Amino acid sequence: MHATTRSVRPLAASEVDEFTHETDVLVIGFGCAGAAAALEADTAGARTILLERQSGGGGSAALSGGEIYLGGGTGIQQACGFTDTPAEMEKFLLAALGPDADADKVRHYCHGSVEHYEWLVAQGVPFTPSLWDSPTWVPPTDDGLMWMGENAYPFCDLATPAPRGHRVTSDGFGGKVLMAVLSDAIAASGVAVHTDTAVQRLMVEGDRVVGVSARHFGETVTYRARRGVVITTGGFADNTAMLAQHAPQLVSLGVNSDGGDDGRGIRMAQAAGAAIRHMSAGQVGISLIPGMMVRGMIVNELGQRFINEDVYPGLVGQAALFKHGLRVWVILDEKGYEEVPENERWGVVPHFVAESVSELEREVGMPDGALQNTVAEYNRYAGEGIDPYFHKSARWLRPLQAPFAAIDVRKGIAPPEYGAAGGGGAEVFTLGGLCTTVDGAVLDLDGEAIPGLFAAGRATSGLHSWGYISGTSLGDGTFFGRRAGAAAS
Numbered sequence: 001m002h003a004t005t006r007s008v009r010p011l012a013a014s015e016v017d018e019f020t021h022e023t024d025v026l027v028i029g030f031g032c033a034g035a036a037a038a039l040e041a042d043t044a045g046a047r048t049i050l051l052e053r054q055s056g057g058g059g060s061a062a063l064s065g066g067e068i069y070l071g072g073g074t075g076i077q078q079a080c081g082f083t084d085t086p087a088e089m090e091k092f093l094l095a096a097l098g099p100d101a102d103a104d105k106v107r108h109y110c111h112g113s114v115e116h117y118e119w120l121v122a123q124g125v126p127f128t129p130s131l132w133d134s135p136t137w138v139p140p141t142d143d144g145l146m147w148m149g150e151n152a153y154p155f156c157d158l159a160t161p162a163p164r165g166h167r168v169t170s171d172g173f174g175g176k177v178l179m180a181v182l183s184d185a186i187a188a189s190g191v192a193v194h195t196d197t198a199v200q201r202l203m204v205e206g207d208r209v210v211g212v213s214a215r216h217f218g219e220t221v222t223y224r225a226r227r228g229v230v231i232t233t234g235g236f237a238d239n240t241a242m243l244a245q246h247a248p249q250l251v252s253l254g255v256n257s258d259g260g261d262d263g264r265g266i267r268m269a270q271a272a273g274a275a276i277r278h279m280s281a282g283q284v285g286i287s288l289i290p291g292m293m294v295r296g297m298i299v300n301e302l303g304q305r306f307i308n309e310d311v312y313p314g315l316v317g318q319a320a321l322f323k324h325g326l327r328v329w330v331i332l333d334e335k336g337y338e339e340v341p342e343n344e345r346w347g348v349v350p351h352f353v354a355e356s357v358s359e360l361e362r363e364v365g366m367p368d369g370a371l372q373n374t375v376a377e378y379n380r381y382a383g384e385g386i387d388p389y390f391h392k393s394a395r396w397l398r399p400l401q402a403p404f405a406a407i408d409v410r411k412g413i414a415p416p417e418y419g420a421a422g423g424g425g426a427e428v429f430t431l432g433g434l435c436t437t438v439d440g441a442v443l444d445l446d447g448e449a450i451p452g453l454f455a456a457g458r459a460t461s462g463l464h465s466w467g468y469i470s471g472t473s474l475g476d477g478t479f480f481g482r483r484a485g486a487a488a489s
């Protein structure tokens with residue numbers, strides 16, 4: 001049989017004399033979406049095999065912050081005293097993930113969110129019922145609920161705000177806890193896990209996907225799936241050629257992944273006729289400390305603000321990268337810097353300090369007067385608690401006073417979880433992928449479901465089109481993973 005191959009063209013099942021393994025449902029990739037798909041397929045009574053290229057499950061999900069976007073009145077929202085409804089959650093997500101977020105998926109996701117929260121809790125995923133109440137990437141505490149910019153303009157005017165960032169209980173990044181719990185659930189289920197098994201190509205019979213061919217320790221192994229194949233192989237941020245083809249603005253940046261987002265699952269499905277969607281979209285984890293940015297401002301190389309600083313920082317990152325080439329600086333004063341507790345600074349110290357804005361502007365290399373105008377305008381209104389330009393919350397408004405500081409975002413930051421690694425102006429992952437229905441069926445170029453083929457997670461275009469809110473990846477991966485697993489079985 002075929003050795004390791006770069007080709008992703010599907011193989012005809014008729015070429016295989018005898019399949020190495022047979023099952024009902026085959027799930028490719030043991031990250032959060034694959035675990036959820038396999039668990040639901042198993043619950044539905046399907047014999048299920050979960051294939052994983054690495055020696056164990058986890059994927060990028062195990063490295064993640066463990067923030068899961070949930071709402072509509074979950075147990076910990078209620079325990080923290082917040083009222084929420086699926087309709088308000090839906091309004092927020094349509095605005096924040098758009099333009100052209102997948103309205104069908106967003107509706108199902110919001111209306112199924114309380115049930116999904118309860119499913120996660122039933123698997124053993126821990127959430128602590130307390131609120132972390134200020135802007136950050138990942139809180140240094142184990143608080144289970146956080147704002148994701150729902151209370152920031154313009155979103156607070158579009159939907160009744162409620163905090164919906166649900167954090168898996170952990171000091172720091174909670175993805176490892178999430179995946180440990182889901183791995184335990186898989187181990188306790190009837191799902192068979194085949195690790196060290198890298199899927200290379202789909203197998204087809206006519207227009208139906210009936211299995212895969214994979215490599216396992218130098219050998220080719222074949223799998224027949226009687227009911228369905230579910231692709232949950234993650235995104236394509238580690239595949240430079242694919243980035244260059246679809247999302248050139250993401251090339252040469254740091255990548256937020258386990259290093260295995262090579263897009264092969266997407267390409268295997270494309271080769272079987274699958275359509276793709278929103279391939280240019282990306283999450284941009286901009287290298288700044290949100291607590292510093294909200295206490296000051298973010299400006300471009302002309303010294304101009306360009307966004308409300310208290311929206312979800314990923315939206316700031318997208319604006320900074322796509323509109324300003326990451327040539328952006330956080331400007332704040334000493335008081336603002338000192339107000340950010342040390343354990344939230346992630347080691348970030350100002351790159352420029354000056355006694356006056358004109359001096360700071362010169363040091364950074366901005367045009368004469370540019371930053372001075374911006375700070376003067378900001379200060380003119382900040383004393384009254386208003387921001388007529390970008391409507392930052394009054395909570396963060398105060399006239400900036402000498403001494404001043406500037407942080408060059410392109411110098412990067414290193415989250416404590418990374419140790420000495422990290423850096424660069426931003427770390428990105430892709431949001432586009434296979435075009436799927438709310439039940440995970442992969443659609444072809446005519447918009448018809450490809451028989452036997454399903455997908456979920458970052459291998460698909462999920463809730464998002466252009467925008468991103470933290471928690472929607474683990475969220476849509478597990479939510480639509482479950483639906484794909486159930487549908488496949």
Ligand SMILES: Cc1cc2nc3c(=O)[nH]c(=O)nc-3n(C[C@H](O)[C@H](O)[C@H](O)COP(=O)(O)OP(=O)(O)OC[C@H]3O[C@@H](n4cnc5c(N)ncnc54)[C@H](O)[C@@H]3O)c2cc1C
Pocket residue numbers: 028029030031032033034051052053054057058059060061062063064065066067068069197198199200232233234235256257258260264265429456457458459470471472473474475477
């Ligand atoms: C540092 C960091 C922080 C993050 N924080 C958050 C957060 O707080 N909230 C959030 O929602 N998102 C977060 N994300 C993003 C999130 O982790 C990913 O988007 C999410 O894990 C995608 O889930 P997935 O199941 O689609 O893919 P993954 O979790 O990456 O799993 C894919 C699996 O498929 C396997 N695989 C790939 N190709 C093959 C193949 N050919 N054959 C067999 N197996 C294969 C991979 O080895 C991997 O195990 C973060 C990411 C990182 C890196």
